Each structure stands twice: as C-alpha cells, then as structure tokens.
Amino acid sequence: MQKTKTLNAFVVVVMLGLFLAGMIEGNIIQTFQGFFRLQVTPARLVSDFIAVEGVGPTLLNVAAVGLLGYLFVILNGLQITGAEVAALFTMMGFAFFGKTLFNCIPIMIGVSLSALIVKKKPRDYALIAMFGTAMGPLITFIAFELGMRRIFALPGSFVIGIGIGIVLPPIAIAMLRLHQGYNLYNVGFSAGFLGLFTASLSHAAGADILPLSMWSTAREPLLVAILPAIVLIALLCIVAENPRHVGTGFGEAFRDFRKILTMSGRLPSDFADYVSSKGSLLNAAIMGILFWLGVVLLDAPLNGPVLGGLFTIVGFSFFGKHPKNVFSVVLGIVVAIIIFGKDIYTPGPLLAILFGTALAPLAGEFGPIVGFIAGFLHLVIVDRTGAWHGGMDLYNNGFAAGLTATLIVSIIEWYRSAQDE
Amino acid sequence: MKRQELYVQLISELANYLLHGNPKKMVISMHLEPDGFHIAGIDDRPRTDKEIADIEHSLMMHQRPELASYYGMMVGHDLLGSSRLELIGFQIKGVKVERIPEGGVMINLWIGSEGFDPAMFTIDQEPQGS
Numbered sequence: 001m002q003k004t005k006t007l008n009a010f011v012v013v014v015m016l017g018l019f020l021a022g023m024i025e026g027n028i029i030q031t032f033q034g035f036f037r038l039q040v041t042p043a044r045l046v047s048d049f050i051a052v053e054g055v056g057p058t059l060l061n062v063a064a065v066g067l068l069g070y071l072f073v074i075l076n077g078l079q080i081t082g083a084e085v086a087a088l089f090t091m092m093g094f095a096f097f098g099k100t101l102f103n104c105i106p107i108m109i110g111v112s113l114s115a116l117i118v119k120k121k122p123r124d125y126a127l128i129a130m131f132g133t134a135m136g137p138l139i140t141f142i143a144f145e146l147g148m149r150r151i152f153a154l155p156g157s158f159v160i161g162i163g164i165g166i167v168l169p170p171i172a173i174a175m176l177r178l179h180q181g182y183n184l185y186n187v188g189f190s191a192g193f194l195g196l197f198t199a200s201l202s203h204a205a206g207a208d209i210l211p212l213s214m215w216s217t218a219r220e221p222l223l224v225a226i227l228p229a230i231v232l233i234a235l236l237c238i239v240a241e242n243p244r245h246v247g248t249g250f251g252e253a254f255r256d257f258r259k260i261l262t263m264s265g266r267l268p269s270d271f272a273d274y275v276s277s278k279g280s281l282l283n284a285a286i287m288g289i290l291f292w293l294g295v296v297l298l299d300a301p302l303n304g305p306v307l308g309g310l311f312t313i314v315g316f317s318f319f320g321k322h323p324k325n326v327f328s329v330v331l332g333i334v335v336a337i338i339i340f341g342k343d344i345y346t347p348g349p350l351l352a353i354l355f356g357t358a359l360a361p362l363a364g365e366f367g368p369i370v371g372f373i374a375g376f377l378h379l380v381i382v383d384r385t386g387a388w389h390g391g392m393d394l395y396n397n398g399f400a401a402g403l404t405a406t407l408i409v410s411i412i413e414w415y416r417s418a419q420d421e
Numbered sequence: 422m423k424r425q426e427l428y429v430q431l432i433s434e435l436a437n438y439l440l441h442g443n444p445k446k447m448v449i450s451m452h453l454e455p456d457g458f459h460i461a462g463i464d465d466r467p468r469t470d471k472e473i474a475d476i477e478h479s480l481m482m483h484q485r486p487e488l489a490s491y492y493g494m495m496v497g498h499d500l501l502g503s504s505r506l507e508l509i510g511f512q513i514k515g516v517k518v519e520r521i522p523e524g525g526v527m528i529n530l531w532i533g534s535e536g537f538d539p540a541m542f543t544i545d546q547e548p549q550g551s
Binding site: 078083084120121123124125126127128169172173176180181266267270274365409412413 | 488489492505508
C-alpha cells in the first residue's frame, strides 16, 4: 500500500537522520559513553537529557528508542499508519527527557504479556505498549535511585516494569471511557492514575519521590534545525509519492489537508487512514513549523522537553491534531498564563502550550469556546498534577488533559441529556 | 470480551448512527451463524449517493487489530458527539449498504472469527431474521 510505504519511509528517514546527527555532533566514543550513562540517569520529570549528557548522546538515545518502537511495530506485523507514527514520534520525543531503552523494554514486554493473558495477540495492545513507556521513570527510579543493592534492584525494576505493563491495558481502556476519546494522550491519563498509587506506596514506605528540575536553556544550532529538517522530510515524502507531478501531488495534499481540517480529531482519528498520507504529511509539516516558529519567536529554549513537545505535535498531526482544533486550546492556555501571571519561559507553562494540545478533539467536536475553556482549565490543573505522581508519568500533561476532558465531557453529557428530555 | 457484550456494543453504535438521522422507523436485526453473526440496521431516511458512499467508506476500514482492541472498546459506550462507524469498521469482516424500496437504507454487517468468510454466509442465500 502506497500510503504505508510513504509513512514508513518518513519514519525511517527521520530516525536515520537523528542517528547520524548524533554521530557527527561530537566524538563517537564519548557519544556512546554518554548514551550508556543516560540509561542509568534518573528519568523523572523534568530530566532534560541534553542538560545531563549533551546533544550527541541524547540524539542517539532518541534514535535508539525510535528504533525499538519501530521494530516492535514490524515484529507485531502492523502497518505504519497514523496511529503508529503518533506512537513512534511520542516515543522519540520523550527520549529527549525520560525514555531510555532500559526503561521502555520491560513495560512493552508487560503489555504484550497482558494481551496473552486475555487470549489476545501482542499486536492487539501494541499502541498501549508503545504509549505505555510513559511509566519508564519508575523503572529507572527502582533500579538506580532507591538505594537497593544492584543485584536486587535491576531484576526488581524489570519485574515491576513488567507488572506495570500487565495492568496498563485495563486501566487505559477504562480511562478511555471516562473522557470518551477527547484526550489524545489517554495512556498519559492512565499512567498518571497508576502513578498516584506508586507515588503513594513509595511515600507510605518512607521514600518520597520528588520531581526533578533539569532544564537546559542553551540553544544549540543542531537542535534548532531538527524540526525544520523533519518538516522538509515530510514535504519530500509528499513529492516522492508522485515525483513526476509535483504540483498535482501538492494540490492533492492540500485538498486532503482541508478535509482533515473538517475532522474533530477524537480518538481514534487516523488521518493517514481516513483521508490520505499526503494530507496528513502536509498537516504534520504545517503543525510542526507553526509550533516551531512560535517557540523560536518567543525566544524560548529549544531543549529536550520542548523538542519532545514538538515531536509529539508532529506525531499526533497524523492522529487527531490539526491547526483548526488546536488553536482555541492553545489560546486558552496562553490567556490563563497571562491572567495568573505565570512565566511562559518556565517548564510548566511552556510545556502546557505544546502538550495541552491533547485536548484538541474537544474544540474539534464542540467548537472553539469549549476548546478555549479546556485550555484555560488545563493550565490551572497541570501545574499541580506533576507532584501527585512524583514525576513518574512522563505524560503529565496527558494526565491533566484527561482530568480536564472528563470534567468537560461530563458536563456536556449531562446538559445534552437534559436538553433531549 | 463476552460475545453478548460485543453484540450490545455494535448494535448500540449502529442504532446511535441511524438515530442521528432522525428516522421515523428503525429496525435492527441479528442473525447468528456457527462462526459469526450478521447485524442488519434499516431505517426510512432517504440518503444521497454521497451519504451512502460515506457510510461504506467508514465501514470498509480495513482490519486494524491495534485500534479495534483498544479504541474499539468505546463502541456503543460513548455516545456523546457524532456516532462513529469507523469503530465498527475496524472489527467487521464484511459490509453491504443498500437502498430499500421504502426509501431508507439497509446496513448489513458481518462479524466473525479469524477463519470467517462472509461470502459463505447463509443470510444472502436464505434470508431470515432472528
């Protein structure tokens, strides 16, 4: 199938590009040494790997985690479509600040075992496995921060990671029914819910988990160039679908992009499957460049977490986000930042602008006013949720967005039921 | 998932879709086979060719096990917002949408296990309701 081939090429070229960028950035041996040190580095929010080990090792980690996800998709016999691109870009994005090979693998094994327990195939829960790596910091915490002897800590962390993976699918499915598909980061909501229990258990045992604050402010030229390079790759993929008729190809892509703009984005809105790969690639290019420009014009840092946010936006531009449904949500967040006098350059507000777009389906389905309210409420609540799970859920914005979406959906459902009567 | 739960969810989502068109009449029937089942939804609302093509497009999504086993769990549960035939489309083995003489449409869905072949289904050869 042409669209699958195109998206496959897009993902592979991006991963290869990140790997090569990591290799040429500095001394190769030091890059690999830094990469191995990242595997044992605390990964809780906010652990900017660029601040910890620098650009080269971080890019190598991003490419390695992306390759892990890619192999998982291929081994499960799945095609690369919008949902898979979203999952792969989310995995890569969070490998800038939390995900490592070490802390992803046990969760992916656990979720696959969960599928086998209920007589399904691992591929049936493949998306939960990939998104579920949000709980990675818990594994790193048990293995390297709890102060246990390594001989117990390493296997212990692996077993607990598998356990987390086993319980994640039922929680993810239950959480989905709470917000009814209006929070794009459903596993973030589920992981936050689970994180509440793990952080409370840890507190009860006398080991309080405190969020970290490693946040680089430097602007490395290579990091500034990553997003435009991905946008360029997306545009070249549109050309590659029909290289002899470039104008026609872009014309079709624009026509399909306009179709995407009419969709609500509610889960599961696989734009590549429902509309076309060309349209979704153009949507990803437009979304990526718009948010990148926003960050650059704000003169905000382009560090690991911010790049993670931009990667997630590009990924979910194949699976729910488009300019029309994110605009009012972002506006709501920005207005809340101004009203409450928050500093937009600090991690909380800046990341809320990028990751709060998880609420886009609310604007897509119920209109911009609901989207604005959702964004406004999201900024208020995301400020507090990180502390609840001790930074163990990398998708803290997904957790906050799940709470916000559940609140809004409950009210709309109640109101509409009353209207019908 | 228990079969009975799947029947209820699919029927709910299909009913939700048909009811969104404000029909005056709606009939949903189910027919069980040894290796699968057939659900037919009928209404009396006239539809354009484009509307019928859109229904077919939504229901003819190819099988996506990773979406069906996860997001497919919302079928028939979450009825706020527009109904989503795509969620059904991830799970079915066959579909036929046709106009009926009364002016509405009949949506036929075939659902079965891995080895299920809708072409072998008896409903076309010997129509019967249940």
